[in-house]
Structures are given as structure tokens and as C-alpha cells.
Amino acid sequence: MQDRIAIVTGGIGGLGVEICRRLALSGSRVVAADLGTRAERIAVFGEAVADLGDRVRFEPVDVADFDACRNLVERVEATLGPVSILVNGAGITRDTTLRKMDRAQWDAVLTVNLDGVFNMCRHLVGPMSDRGHGRIINISSVNGQTGQFGQTNYSAAKAGMHGFTMALAREVARKGVTVNSISPGYCRTDLVMTIPEDIRRDIVARIPVGRIGEPSDIARVVAFLAADDAGFITGANIPVNGGYFMDF
Ligand code: CAA
Numbered sequence: 001m002q003d004r005i006a007i008v009t010g011g012i013g014g015l016g017v018e019i020c021r022r023l024a025l026s027g028s029r030v031v032a033a034d035l036g037t038r039a040e041r042i043a044v045f046g047e048a049v050a051d052l053g054d055r056v057r058f059e060p061v062d063v064a065d066f067d068a069c070r071n072l073v074e075r076v077e078a079t080l081g082p083v084s085i086l087v088n089g090a091g092i093t094r095d096t097t098l099r100k101m102d103r104a105q106w107d108a109v110l111t112v113n114l115d116g117v118f119n120m121c122r123h124l125v126g127p128m129s130d131r132g133h134g135r136i137i138n139i140s141s142v143n144g145q146t147g148q149f150g151q152t153n154y155s156a157a158k159a160g161m162h163g164f165t166m167a168l169a170r171e172v173a174r175k176g177v178t179v180n181s182i183s184p185g186y187c188r189t190d191l192v193m194t195i196p197e198d199i200r201r202d203i204v205a206r207i208p209v210g211r212i213g214e215p216s217d218i219a220r221v222v223a224f225l226a227a228d229d230a231g232f233i234t235g236a237n238i239p240v241n242g243g244y245f246m247d248f
Helices: 016-025 039-048 050-055 066-079 103-131 142-146 152-175 197-205 215-226
Strands: 005-009 029-034 056-060 083-088 134-139 177-184 237-240
Touching (some): 005 016, 005 066, 016 039, 016 050, 016 056, 016 215, 039 050, 134 215
Parallel strands (some): 029 056, 083 134
8 A cells, every 4th residue: 555545534533543544554645534623623633643744634624515525636636646545434423213303413414424425436436447446445334234223314324335335336346446335333432432321331231242342443444445455355344343243
């Protein structure tokens, strides 16, 4: 992955920071793309990647905005060079049961978590195909495989992400571009740590390996799929959940 250019959306989030670090340590030059409105979070991110120098940088984007995504890709390609790794990690939750869910809670989750994947891929899949190389990695969720109480919006988006992954993988398989998803289980991120403690305790108790996941557990798999020699894996979903959900 020497000097491959990577964009990681949700790059300053719970999993994103570790994904950026891992890709940079594997030799890539990484752009962490995320909302530019959270100054405090951006500063924390800057400290977390300070040791990596200019191998990791922040660029603002709202993945829900199609034109902003195009603009991001153009900016990165103009300044750093051709993007060959895209990690779609931007994701939000608006958990509540369907009978209480309002339209805005549905739209927010679908627009960021699923439309965001389209918005980024749409601007990169052509150039990647033309250049004969690309790695697209979509961060889905175990809750897209199982469904989760209070997450009709999130589970729908995350399951949809995998359908998207398989369809796009077929379209670009002959072009040197792979498209895969990873389905993390419950990991130590802000998203998970804001689940009410009693509910979270019950969830963690049901993880067979006996611990919550660490962002590094996910980042390691991202780096594996992003590698130049991972070209025979495409259209796959890799569950990384401590055995919380097992499927054939
Ligand atoms: N299974 C079955 N019944 C449940 C339940 C569950 N898991 N949770 C609550 N209930 C019951 C309640 O006891 C209640 O019953 P009664 O009506 O008989 O009293 C009823 O369902 C409704 O409960 P609430 O009124 O509490 O429902 P709510 O609309 O306030 O929503 C919730 C509750 C916020 C969804 C809460 O259940 C919750 O936070 N659940 C966890 C959701 C979760 O796991 N989110 C993951 C976030 S992290 C992430 O998404 C990352 C990733 O990819 C893994």
C-alpha cells in the first residue's frame, strides 16, 4: 500500500481514527473526511494522529451532500493524487422504536449511512475503474445482519449497504476494483458507549469472546482488505463481532 491515497469518511469518529492510523502505518497517505463543524473533535483527532505527520490529514465533508462529496474527491486528487482506497465509515444513530420514530430520524440515518456510500462511490468508481485499481470498504454493522430493537432506520441502512456492496462488486470486478463490507459488532466507540448502561451491559454479556470490540479490531481488517494483494476478495462481508452473531 506504499503511498496509496485513501479517503476515510467518518475519519475522526470512533472507528475512523484507528482506521486512519492503521492505513497510514501500512504506507498509505490518508484523508480523514468528516463534518467540519466539530472543532473539539477535530482537535482531538489532530492529537491522535500527530505522530504520523503529513501521512494523515483532515478534510471537511458532509457525506449526505452529493456535490460536497464530488468536491472532496476533486480536492484530494488535485493535491495528493489519485484516490485508490475508499473507506465509507460515516455513520450515525437515531435509536427509537418505529412507533415513536419521526420522519427526520429516519431520513437522517438513511441519508448519512446509505446515501453517503452512494455519494462517495459515485465519484470514485469511474476513476478507479479507468485506472485499473481500487479498494472500496463499507463499514456496515452486525445490526444490519440481525436487526436491533430500536434501530429500524440503522439496520435498514446497514443491510442496504451490503446489497450495494455486492452489486457494485460485480460491476467493477473486471476492473481491478474490489468492494467489500465489514460488519463490526459492539465496539468501544461513542456510538456504543451512549447506549444506556444496563442495555449495554446485557449486550456485552452476550458476546462469546467475553469483551467489547476495540476499534483496532476493525481497523486491522480494513487494512487487510485495502492491501494490494487482497484482489481476490470482493463482494464479501466480513463480520468482526467477537462471535455475537454467527452465520454461514
Ligand atoms: N428487546 C425486547 N424488548 C425491549 C428491548 C429489547 N432489546 N428494549 C426495550 N424493550 C421493551 C421495553 O421493555 C418496553 O416494554 P413495555 O412497552 O412493555 O414497557 C418497550 O420495549 C419499549 O421500550 P422503550 O419505551 O424503552 O423504547 P424506546 O423507543 O425508548 O427505545 C431504545 C429504547 C432507545 C431503542 C433502547 O432499547 C436502546 O437504546 N436499545 C439499544 C439500541 C442499540 O443497540 N443501539 C446500538 C447503537 S451502537 C451501533 O449501532 C453500532 C453498531 O453498529 C453495533
